[in-house]
Amino acid sequence: MITSSEYRKRLSKMRRNVYMNGELVDRDHPRLEGTVNVLAKTYDIVTDPEFKEYEDILTVKSHLTGKKINRFCNVHRSVADLLAKQRMTRLTCQQVTPCIARCMGIDATNAISVVSWEADQAHGTEYHKRFENWLRDFQENDRTGCCAQTDVKGNRPWRPHEQLDPDLYLRVVETKSDGVVIRGAKVHNSVAPCVEWIMVLPTRRLTKEEGAWAISCAVPADDEGVKQIVSAGCYETSKKLGMPGPYGSADSMTIFDNVFVPWERVFLNGEYELGGRLGLLFALYHRHSYTGCKPAMTDVLTGATALMAECNGIEREAHVREKLVELICTSELCYGTGIAAAINAQRSGSGTYIPDILYCNVSRRHAGINIYHEFDILADIAGGMPATLPREGDWLNPATRPLIEKYMMRNPNVSIENIHRAFRWVQAISCSELAGVMQYAGVHGGGSPRMEQIAIMSSYDIERTKNIAKRLAGIPVEEKYTFDRLGVTPGER
Ligand SMILES: Cc1cc2nc3c(=O)[nH]c(=O)nc-3n(C[C@H](O)[C@H](O)[C@H](O)COP(=O)(O)OP(=O)(O)OC[C@H]3O[C@@H](n4cnc5c(N)ncnc54)[C@H](O)[C@@H]3O)c2cc1C
Numbered sequence: 234m235i236t237s238s239e240y241r242k243r244l245s246k247m248r249r250n251v252y253m254n255g256e257l258v259d260r261d262h263p264r265l266e267g268t269v270n271v272l273a274k275t276y277d278i279v280t281d282p283e284f285k286e287y288e289d290i291l292t293v294k295s296h297l298t299g300k301k302i303n304r305f306c307n308v309h310r311s312v313a314d315l316l317a318k319q320r321m322t323r324l325t326c327q328q329v330t331p332c333i334a335r336c337m338g339i340d341a342t343n344a345i346s347v348v349s350w351e352a353d354q355a356h357g358t359e360y361h362k363r364f365e366n367w368l369r370d371f372q373e374n375d376r377t378g379c380c381a382q383t384d385v386k387g388n389r390p391w392r393p394h395e396q397l398d399p400d401l402y403l404r405v406v407e408t409k410s411d412g413v414v415i416r417g418a419k420v421h422n423s424v425a426p427c428v429e430w431i432m433v434l435p436t437r438r439l440t441k442e443e444g445a446w447a448i449s450c451a452v453p454a455d456d457e458g459v460k461q462i463v464s465a466g467c468y469e470t471s472k473k474l475g476m477p478g479p480y481g482s483a484d485s486m487t488i489f490d491n492v493f494v495p496w497e498r499v500f501l502n503g504e505y506e507l508g509g510r511l512g513l514l515f516a517l518y519h520r521h522s523y524t525g526c527k528p529a530m531t532d533v534l535t536g537a538t539a540l541m542a543e544c545n546g547i548e549r550e551a552h553v554r555e556k557l558v559e560l561i562c563t564s565e566l567c568y569g570t571g572i573a574a575a576i577n578a579q580r581s582g583s584g585t586y587i588p589d590i591l592y593c594n595v596s597r598r599h600a601g602i603n604i605y606h607e608f609d610i611l612a613d614i615a616g617g618m619p620a621t622l623p624r625e626g627d628w629l630n631p632a633t634r635p636l637i638e639k640y641m642m643r644n645p646n647v648s649i650e651n652i653h654r655a656f657r658w659v660q661a662i663s664c665s666e667l668a669g670v671m672q673y674a675g676v677h678g679g680g681s682p683r684m685e686q687i688a689i690m691s692s693y694d695i696e697r698t699k700n701i702a703k704r705l706a707g708i709p710v711e712e713k714y715t716f717d718r719l720g721v722t723p724g725e726r
Pocket of ligand 1: 337379380381382383386389390391420421422423424484670673674677678679680681682683684
């Protein structure tokens with residue numbers, strides 16, 4: 234395992250290929266600082282004495298080498314691994330507010346570990362061996378990865394091969410003796426400018442004529458031909474006031490302009506029938522990660538709401554308590570359903586465990602439909618101050634500070650210093666550029682709500698619920714009654 238300073242040093246050595254707002258920038262650009270700080274936390278926390286008791290959650294033995302690795306590099310080999318990943322995600326997210334950023338890498342590698350093995354069984358290929366060789370280096374060197382799944386997709390109703398420009402879905406444009414050349418663009422690639430590897434995989438089910446689009450591979454994030462056009466933001470916390478952070482997000486439109494990928498890093502190439510399976514499995518693992526990070530986001534919003542209520546002197550009011558209960562129910566239902574998803578996991582042929590489709594999607598959907606409501610609750614209890622708070626410079630200016638201190642005073646049991654800090658932090662997490670990104674991520678991250686609906690309906694046995702109703706209505710039913718949960722498990726369909 235490496236330290237966060239080694240991680241930062243590696244980033245500083247990468248080729249310049251990140252564009253932001255009209256400039257080609259280095260990876261230590263101030264707008265990337267928040268994302269780098271988040272990823273650095275995943276290294277620091279492992280050796281932080283305060284988190285010593287969580288060592289078994291944060292680290293694990295590699296099934297390939299037997300060595301201790303950061304759990305963010307792990308492939309889940311048991312139900313216990315899935316449960317630990319979920320706990321790790323909630324625990325680490327609570328330290329940085331919005332998102333722990335390293336989950337795209339772990340979710341992509343787990344999906345590839347399953348499908349590369351299945352491709353080998355069906356086609357006699359050697360993807361899985363290649364993948365494990367690549368994974369050995371990834372684990373031993375404690376590397377970071379992101380996932381480039383979402384294609385730019387052009388006209389939505391058209392399939393990849395029907396688009397006016399076939400590059401609107403990333404594809405193989407040339408096959409050479411030593412590898413393939415890929416061209417296209419992936420979009421919304423979270424943390425891409427702050428990691429070493431981009432894991433490429435298909436975004437949707439593919440048809441027989443779409444073998445060229447069935448490509449999965451690992452590409453260095455600064456590779457020749459890779460250009461990242463990045464939108465990044467930090468929420469503003471005050472360094473002068475010694476507040477932790479800043480933390481932030483960075484998302485890339487990643488251009489693959491005839492990028493050569495050697496065979497050693499190609500994990501699927503042309504097996505169109507497995508393209509959709511790989512895409513769906515990444516989304517599934519990612520939705521399971523959401524069962525850890527979304528509760529953490531809600532924990533932060535619940536804490537913020539309680540803190541605002543205390544500052545305003547209204548913490549005992551009935552409507553405040555009712556809203557806190559709503560927030561708690563959102564986080565704990567998501568988390569509890571994520572636990573159910575892990576407990577109902579299935580072992581795939583590769584030995585990697587796959588969480589339950591139904592429970593992952595139910596949890597993710599519940600989180601998604603509540604995200605704006607959670608911010609609504611916080612805004613309700615906070616009042617308008619997070620939107621109009623005087624700037625930090627006015628707080629620090631001796632001419633205005635006494636006035637702000639006098640007129641911002643509320644609950645006499647909370648010092649004016651803490652009232653000011655609380656409102657400044659709540660402004661940062663709820664009324665900022667980053668808050669808007671987190672709200673959209675809450676709706677679309679891991680797939681649009683429609684995709685969750687499709688996953689839920691295709692993994693639920695509606696006929697069996699109808700039979701329950703028919704029996705009660707006295708309508709004859711042929712099927713023998715069995716008491717079981719109504720969702721089907723991943724292996725059954
Ligand atoms: C903050 C953030 C971070 C993200 N991080 C990542 C990441 O790290 N890696 C990654 O790969 N992706 C990432 N995503 C992408 C995410 O998975 C997508 O946003 C999501 O799948 C929706 O795709 P889209 O944005 O192209 O929207 P669209 O697919 O265009 O959806 C817009 C609307 O059109 C509908 N629609 C789309 N296609 C059809 C159709 N054929 N027929 C009918 N209706 C249709 C959808 O249901 C939806 O209502 C991220 C997204 C966000 C917002």
